[in-house]
Amino acid sequence: MTENIPNYAKFIIASTSGMGATATCFPLDVIKFRMQVSGELGAKRDHSNSYQFAKYIIKQEGVIGLYRGLSASILRQATYTGTRWGVYQSALDYFQKQEGGNISIWKKSLCGLIGGVCGGFVGVPTDVAMTRMAIDGKLPPEQRRNYWCVTDALWRIFKEEGFMALFRGTVPTICRAVSVNISQFVTYTQTKQILMGYNITGDTTPCHLVASVNSALVSTICMLPPDIAKTR
Numbered sequence: 001m002t003e004n005i006p007n008y009a010k011f012i013i014a015s016t017s018g019m020g021a022t023a024t025c026f027p028l029d030v031i032k033f034r035m036q037v038s039g040e041l042g043a044k045r046d047h048s049n050s051y052q053f054a055k056y057i058i059k060q061e062g063v064i065g066l067y068r069g070l071s072a073s074i075l076r077q078a079t080y081t082g083t084r085w086g087v088y089q090s091a092l093d094y095f096q097k098q099e100g101g102n103i104s105i106w107k108k109s110l111c112g113l114i115g116g117v118c119g120g121f122v123g124v125p126t127d128v129a130m131t132r133m134a135i136d137g138k139l140p141p142e143q144r145r146n147y148w149c150v151t152d153a154l155w156r157i158f159k160e161e162g163f164m165a166l167f168r169g170t171v172p173t174i175c176r177a178v179s180v181n182i183s184q185f186v187t188y189t190q191t192k193q194i195l196m197g198y199n200i201t202g203d204t205t206p207c208h209l210v211a212s213v214n215s216a217l218v219s220t221i222c223m224l225p226p227d228i229a230k231t232r
Contacts, residue, residue, distance in 0.1 A: 011086035018081030022073045027066035027074065033134040048071040061137045065198065069133030072150035076126035084119025084177060088112055088185050100199075108189055112182035120177025125166040127173055129153035131231055169230055176226035184219035188212060 005013075022029070031053045038047070047053050057065045091111035095103045129150050136144050147153035157165050191211040192203075201207040 007086065007090050010089050011082040014085035014089075015082030018077030018085075019074050022077045025069070025117050026070050027054070027072055030066050030068060030134045033131060033231055036137055036228050037135055037138065057137065065137050068137055068220045069130045069150075072126050072130035072133050072153060075150050076123050077132050079126060080119050080123025080177070082119075083122045084115045084181050085185070086115075086183060087118045088115030091115065093190070102157050102193055105186065105190060108186045109182050112185050113178055115185070116178035116181030117174055119181065120174035121170065124170050125154060126150065127230075128157065128166055128168055132157075133136050135231075158193070172226050172230040176223060179222045179226055183222035184215045187218045188215035191215065 028050075031050050034053050034057065035047075035050065038053075047056060054066070061068070088111050090106065091114055095107050095111065129147070131184070132145060133147050133150075133153055136146065144145050145153075145156070147156065154166065188211045191214045192207055195207050195210065196203060201210075
């Protein structure tokens, strides 16, 4: 149970794990961003699969091209993931304490909704910076912004386009965060509850691993439509 862990510690744990995950997986995010914006407005897609996108990026921009926007992604995880997981877990602990144990799936979904809205809103500015930095290499040289780090991106967006530009795409970003939060965290919690409830396993590493894989599959399917809308 996590109710004995201070709320600030939940935010720190979630943020730290998010930053570690994004540092490892960010090249896949860059490839995903490039694939999502390829073929916009009826144009022919640049490549047909992720391998070809990765090969092209490395050829044109070097391996460093796969890490374009990493600083923005790490800051995004520190704010977005920390908030969405911290709020979700705090709300979940509150309802579980009120009811003295496991709660219904709709209340878990409510916790996911609240966490998703809060995390999505907090993470919008860094999400804007990350997306721009990740797809910058796809633009013609004369149109590239060439942000050198996340603070440079945030400052230049604010200075050149105004404060509201930092919150461009807020609605699809929040919709994506809500979809991810509900599908990921509720699936994780529910899977773990079922495995332990039927005595298939205890609160062990295999239990957490199975719940994590299951939640990742469900959240990826639910996340893609709002994710593409957000990126474009």
